[in-house]
Amino acid sequence: MALKQMRLVIGGMLVVAAIGFLMFQGFQTSSVYYYTVSELEKKGTEAMNRGVRVTGVVDKSTVKWDARNLNMSFTFKDDSGTTLPVAYHGPVPDTFDNAENVVVEGKYGSDGVFHATTLFVQCPSKYEAQVTEKKS
Amino acid sequence: MADIGYLLIVLGLAAAVYSMVTSVYGVSARRPALVLSGRNAALVAAGLTVGAALMMEFLLLTHDFNVRYVAETTQLGQSLYLTITALWGAQAGSLLFWSTILAGYTISVILVTRNQHRDLLPWATSVLMLTLAFFLTVLVFLRNPFERLTFIPADGTGLNPLLQHGGMMIHPPNLYMGFVGFTVPFAFAMAALITGRLDDTWIRTTRIWTMIAWTFLSMGVLLGGRWAYDVLGWGGYWGWDPVENASLLPWLTATAFIHSVMVQERKGMLKIWNMILIVATYGLVIFGTFLTRSGVISSVHAFALSNLGPMFLGFLTLVLLMAVGLIIYRRDLLRSKNQVESLVSREASFLLNNMLMVGVCFAVLWGTIFPMISEIFTGDKITVGPPFFNKTVGPIFALTMLVMGFIPLIGWGGATTEKFLRHLIRPAIATGIGALALFLLGVHQVYALIGFSLCLFTGYTTVSEFVNGTIARRRATGENPFQALVNLIQRNRRRYGGYLVHIAVVFIGLGIVGSQFYKQEVTQALSPGESMQIGDYTLTYLGLQQDSDLVKQDLYGQLMVSQGGQQVGVISPQQEFFTAANQVMTIPAIRSTPKEDLYVIVAGIDTQSNSLTFTAHINPLVMWIWLGGVLLILGTIIAAWPAARREPAPVTEAVAERASTRI
Numbered sequence: 117m118a119l120k121q122m123r124l125v126i127g128g129m130l131v132v133a134a135i136g137f138l139m140f141q142g143f144q145t146s147s148v149y150y151y152t153v154s155e156l157e158k159k160g161t162e163a164m165n166r167g168v169r170v171t172g173v174v175d176k177s178t179v180k181w182d183a184r185n186l187n188m189s190f191t192f193k194d195d196s197g198t199t200l201p202v203a204y205h206g207p208v209p210d211t212f213d214n215a216e217n218v219v220v221e222g223k224y225g226s227d228g229v230f231h232a233t234t235l236f237v238q239c240p241s242k243y244e245a246q247v248t249e250k251k252s
Numbered sequence: 253m254a255d256i257g258y259l260l261i262v263l264g265l266a267a268a269v270y271s272m273v274t275s276v277y278g279v280s281a282r283r284p285a286l287v288l289s290g291r292n293a294a295l296v297a298a299g300l301t302v303g304a305a306l307m308m309e310f311l312l313l314t315h316d317f318n319v320r321y322v323a324e325t326t327q328l329g330q331s332l333y334l335t336i337t338a339l340w341g342a343q344a345g346s347l348l349f350w351s352t353i354l355a356g357y358t359i360s361v362i363l364v365t366r367n368q369h370r371d372l373l374p375w376a377t378s379v380l381m382l383t384l385a386f387f388l389t390v391l392v393f394l395r396n397p398f399e400r401l402t403f404i405p406a407d408g409t410g411l412n413p414l415l416q417h418g419g420m421m422i423h424p425p426n427l428y429m430g431f432v433g434f435t436v437p438f439a440f441a442m443a444a445l446i447t448g449r450l451d452d453t454w455i456r457t458t459r460i461w462t463m464i465a466w467t468f469l470s471m472g473v474l475l476g477g478r479w480a481y482d483v484l485g486w487g488g489y490w491g492w493d494p495v496e497n498a499s500l501l502p503w504l505t506a507t508a509f510i511h512s513v514m515v516q517e518r519k520g521m522l523k524i525w526n527m528i529l530i531v532a533t534y535g536l537v538i539f540g541t542f543l544t545r546s547g548v549i550s551s552v553h554a555f556a557l558s559n560l561g562p563m564f565l566g567f568l569t570l571v572l573l574m575a576v577g578l579i580i581y582r583r584d585l586l587r588s589k590n591q592v593e594s595l596v597s598r599e600a601s602f603l604l605n606n607m608l609m610v611g612v613c614f615a616v617l618w619g620t621i622f623p624m625i626s627e628i629f630t631g632d633k634i635t636v637g638p639p640f641f642n643k644t645v646g647p648i649f650a651l652t653m654l655v656m657g658f659i660p661l662i663g664w665g666g667a668t669t670e671k672f673l674r675h676l677i678r679p680a681i682a683t684g685i686g687a688l689a690l691f692l693l694g695v696h697q698v699y700a701l702i703g704f705s706l707c708l709f710t711g712y713t714t715v716s717e718f719v720n721g722t723i724a725r726r727r728a729t730g731e732n733p734f735q736a737l738v739n740l741i742q743r744n745r746r747r748y749g750g751y752l753v754h755i756a757v758v759f760i761g762l763g764i765v766g767s768q769f770y771k772q773e774v775t776q777a778l779s780p781g782e783s784m785q786i787g788d789y790t791l792t793y794l795g796l797q798q799d800s801d802l803v804k805q806d807l808y809g810q811l812m813v814s815q816g817g818q819q820v821g822v823i824s825p826q827q828e829f830f831t832a833a834n835q836v837m838t839i840p841a842i843r844s845t846p847k848e849d850l851y852v853i854v855a856g857i858d859t860q861s862n863s864l865t866f867t868a869h870i871n872p873l874v875m876w877i878w879l880g881g882v883l884l885i886l887g888t889i890i891a892a893w894p895a896a897r898r899e900p901a902p903v904t905e906a907v908a909e910r911a912s913t914r915i
Contacts, residue, residue, distance in 0.1 A: 121591060121592075123595055124592055124595060124600065124603075127595060127604075128603075128607060131604065131607050131608070131611070132607070132611070135607075135608075135611035135614070135615065135644075135648060138615070138643065138644045138647055138648065139615050139618065139644050141643065141644075142615075142636070142639070142640040142641075142643035142644040143636060143640060145639065145640075145643065146636055146637060146639035146640040146643065147622075147634050147635070147636050147640065148634070148635055148636070148637065149632060149633070149634055149635075150623055150633040150634065150635040151633070169635055169637075181856075182856075182858075183856030183857055183858040183859075183865060184777045184856060184858040184861060184863055184865055185777065185856075185865070186775060186855055186856050186865055206775075206855075207485070207486070207775075207838075207853065207855040207856075207867055208855075210413075210414070210485070210835060210836045210837050210838050211414070211835065213834065213835065213836070214833070214834065214835055221637065234637075
């Protein structure tokens with residue numbers, strides 16, 4: 117192989133290595149574990165000092181919304197009956213009220229409350245409403 | 253009527269399958285009559301599909317609520333444009349829309365190329381028909397858009413409020429036109445592999461289709477960002493959501509493709525690579541359609557319901573195996589005649605650009621599907637958010653910008669490093685001065701300064717191409733400067749159109765760097781008469797206004813905006829309440845200037861204290877992203893416009909060319 121070709125190959129390998137390094141670095145600093153409520157419960161204190169993302173179903177009767185200061189609190193529950201209190205500050209997505217699954221990202225505090233810094237709603241297939249029969 | 257619609261897609265499927273089989277058999281057995289029959293059947297299949305879409309529009313417009321799809325996406329009082337666009341407002345309809353656009357491309361391709369490429373066209377037709385048949389199969393067997401309800405509801409539920417926006421008219425059609433359009437170059441690539449005609453015929457034949465698809469996809473991606481910005485209310489235009497990523501992935505490989513095919517046309521190199529890129533693009537289009545349909549990414553647990561997933565993955569696997577198999581089978585014919593001679597050459601820089609684009613694509617794909625992979629292999633689901641994408645993709649895009657800046661300084665075939673460095677002096681000095689000026693103006697964040705400097709550098713070298721070319725042409729022909737510029741572009745549309753797109757990317761880069769590094773956000777509760785500060789703006793809450801129509805109720809929080817003590821106008825962020833869907837929509841008020849956007853939402857309504865809580869953002873330079881979008885279309889149209897005649901290179905142009913390339 118000619119010298120020029122060698123240089124090209126080495127250059128290419130450097131680029132690939134750099135991209136790999138960036139991905140590794142980005143991954144190290146910003147990956148978070150994604151748990152359901154009961155999985156988080158099982159991990160317990162192990163999950164407390166790191167960034168975690170939790171998905172759950174909001175118990176609608178527990179939702180408290182302070183519209184003036186944008187503070188929200190509610191309780192997640194799941195099928196097994198596990199519950200998790202969540203505290204969040206910030207604007208709430210419009211689809212929150214109709215959402216089935218809500219995802220929060222933040223830290224699980226030693227007070228047993230999940231302090232969320234991000235709250236989002238995931239229902240991608242829900243661009244469709246269901247028609248139900250209403251007899252009038 | 254709904255049953256006729258269903259019949260149309262069933263017949264369409266039959267015609268597509270017939271066309272596929274007949275084309276393949278006809279061309280293999282050298283029976284021109286069968287080939288002709290296959291081509292006609294393709295036109296029939298496409299026509300039937302378009303007919304089905306028209307039938308769906310008829311049902312939507314006549315509010316035939318007995319049809320489930322109509323009842324779930326429209327309602328009485330819904331505006332005309334939303335009723336029309338409801339065709340792509342939900343799953344079944346959007347798959348029909350996908351098929352319809354493919355049908356449109358099929359008809360255009362067959363009509364445009366019917367008398368050429370007698371060997372390639374039957375194969376390409378059968379690949380187009382394979383894709384159409386797949387989508388029609390999904391419609392016929394899994395998601396019948398014409399399904400009837402057992403009763404007739406008095407009214408429908410209406411389109412999802414998030415979709416009730418002007419963006420609905422332009423964003424999805426653009427994206428679909430882009431997505432589906434890449435089926436055409438893919439089909440011709442497969443035809444080239446099958447027939448073994450691996451010169452650049454397939455690339456030249458499909459160049460126009462690739463450019464059309466690329467332009468629409470670029471617009472689709474940008475319009476998606478604009479729509480999110482205008483509607484979602486969080487102050488940003490890109491959130492690295494899996495669905496957004498799905499639209500970006502094929503754009504990246506397609507961008508690499510339109511660059512590297514130039515290397516093949518000029519130098520006969522990178523043949524395998526081009527095949528891989530177009531196969532990847534097509535694969536990512538199908539994958540993206542699958543991602544957005546199945547919901548598999550956002551929540552692995554909740555979407556076991558969707559039976560579309562296995563169908564799409566099965567089809568994707570089949571097509572990829574077929575394509576990769578063909579590439580391996582033809583590997584000898586795909587060998588390059590030439591090699592890259594110099595590191596300082598266009599070929600090498602295009603190669604680097606390719607690696608970077610594919611690198612970004614890989615990183616984004618990895619970040620998007622990692623939660624699934626990690627769950628399969630470790631049992632723990634690990635996910636990455638926007639920081640991962642920003643940290644990984646940001647530097648790679650920065651490097652891409654730099655490479656783009658080098659392009660005008662490097663010619664085909666290569667130059668000595670010495671020469672290259674000599675041409676680098678002026679842009680480097682200009683960039684240095686610009687960076688210093690920015691620093692003195694208060695840009696102190698290192699990454700922002702690097703980002704802006706790269707934009708400056710690329711902007712400088714690219715604009716210089718136009719300036720030097722115009723000057724040289726003026727000297728040679730005596731035309732006035734404007735005439736000289738127009739003729740310069742006119743004589744070499746592909747090249748200068750491409751450079752215009754590069755300038756557009758510089759605009760977009762400026763907007764992204766500005767808005768990523770210098771955004772501000774303030775949240776405050778205000779009673780009427782009170783004000784809040786953000787940057788040099790003062791926002792005074794004047795009072796609440798209300799409004800309502802059949803579909804929704806609107807609340808406006810009116811704000812007087814003052815800038816540096818001067819009143820500049822009233823803005824009204826809104827909350828809309830959609831009665832049927834029982835959903836709130838937060839609509840931001842945006843005051844846009846070239847320097848920055850003031851972006852305000854109503855984040856909370858406190859009825860007890862009669863106050864509204866506003867969140868205000870300042871997003872610097874965002875307007876440049878949209879301006880870049882407009883320039884990008886213009887540049888692509890110039891570059892893609894078919895040449896009216898074979899262009900001879902007159903002496904003057906050769907002079908201008910040499911003067912502007914300088915190498």
